[in-house]
Amino acid sequence: MNAVTPIPPAPIGLLAELTHRCPLRCPYCSNPLELDRRSAELDTATWQRVLAEAAGLGVLHVHLSGGEPTARQDIVAITRTCAELGLYSNLITSGVAGALDKLDALSEAGLDHVQLSVQAVEAANAERIGGLKNAQPQKFAFAERVTALGLPLTLNAVIHRGNIAEVPALIDLAVRLGAKRLEVAHTQYYGWAYVNRAALMPAKADVDRSIRTVEEARERLKGQLVIDLVVPDYYAKYPKACAGGWGRRLMNVTPTGKVLPCHAAETIPGLEFWHVQDRSLGQIWADSPAFRAYRGTDWMQEPCRSCDRREKDWGGCRCQALALAGDAAATDPACSLSGLHGKVQALAIAESALETAPDYQYRTIGGAPRTAVPEGAPV
Ligand code: SF4
Ligand code: FES
DSSP: OOTTOOOOSOOSEEEEEOOSOOSOOOTTOOSOSSOOOGGGSOOHHHHHHHHHHHHHHTOOEEEEESSOGGGSTTHHHHHHHHHHHTOEEEEEEOOOTTHHHHHHHHHHTTOOEEEEEOSOSSHHHHHHHHTOTTHHHHHHHHHHHHHHTTOOEEEEEEEOTTTGGGHHHHHHHHHHTTOSEEEEEEOOOSHHHHHTHHHHOOOHHHHHHHHHHHHHHHHHTTTTOEEEEEOOGGGOSSOOOGGGSTTTSEEEEOTTSBEESSTTGGGSTTOOOOBTTTSOHHHHHHHOHHHHHTSSSTTOOTTGGGOTTTTTTTTSOHHHHHHHHSOTTSOOTTSTTSTTHHHHHHHHHHHHTOSSOOOOOOOOTTOOOSSOOOOSOOO
16 A cells, blocks of 8 residues: 555654553543453563564653553563663553552662553542542552652643543642643543543533633743643544654554554554564564555545645544544544534534433453444444
């Protein structure tokens, strides 16, 4: 498909999904509905070889993620390998269960940065969203220890109908916990979030208010707190460059060693993924059919093909195009130039207007969602 598309020099980041195990059960989790089991996870030596290949390829950042990465017994050894290879390591964690017990050792092993998830500020709401009682005090104790160790802390809050009213309080919380950065990330509807879309979709007026709150806080807290804002696709004018553009900046290695161009790529039927057990990361980056499928612009249809934004957003998100348009090569319906954009916005407005949000379908390993996942082109 993309025979002449040049291969970008090197991915900047590697998302290492070390495990799908997680003490939390967030209904917006971007992990696939079919979660990998512990028995199928890569072993320590394979992860260390993958990290060495990443460093050799020119990767700068490794995001140690999951699931909950501290659920792995070898998380300290893996972090130490990152440090020895000169890779900047970012631990993406829920901060609960055994995470605090491992934090000092992780810091000693050379961990560079911590990204802690928060579900809400108000404890009962946070614990309802995350599906775990007593999580909030554990998170706060974890954050306190991160800053005491001198590690830079980012808070990540996924925003949806259930917590959007707490955006001002989340900003105050980030300041109180000594975070350097706060991500106010409106839900992206892949994985479990897609199944729970009707329960999570916020009203447009609330979204607009949250954006104004962030803009005001950015001014007020200049020099103290950086706030990143991810706006919700369904209400956007143009889509985001998902994963920085397909096959351009990121590689995602799953717990079992499959290498993906983005975390939801497995939802696209017919893509062939290569495994780290069979090939080097360099080979996969250059030649994997999945990476080549939507790299560059050759694969684009109209209106993307002749659009002057095509090398800015790279046509948006392939996984969302599949989910909403039934065609992974279509223009992302989040784009106002897509013929489906009006229907997507109408759908978001209708779901957000439901008087009572449906119950969450919590993320679980080995448990299929109660209601069927929409297939094809629901809009
Ligand atoms: Fe981006 Fe395609 Fe929309 Fe143009 S038409 S803004 S390239 S998604
Ligand atoms: Fe796959 Fe956006 S999540 S391209």
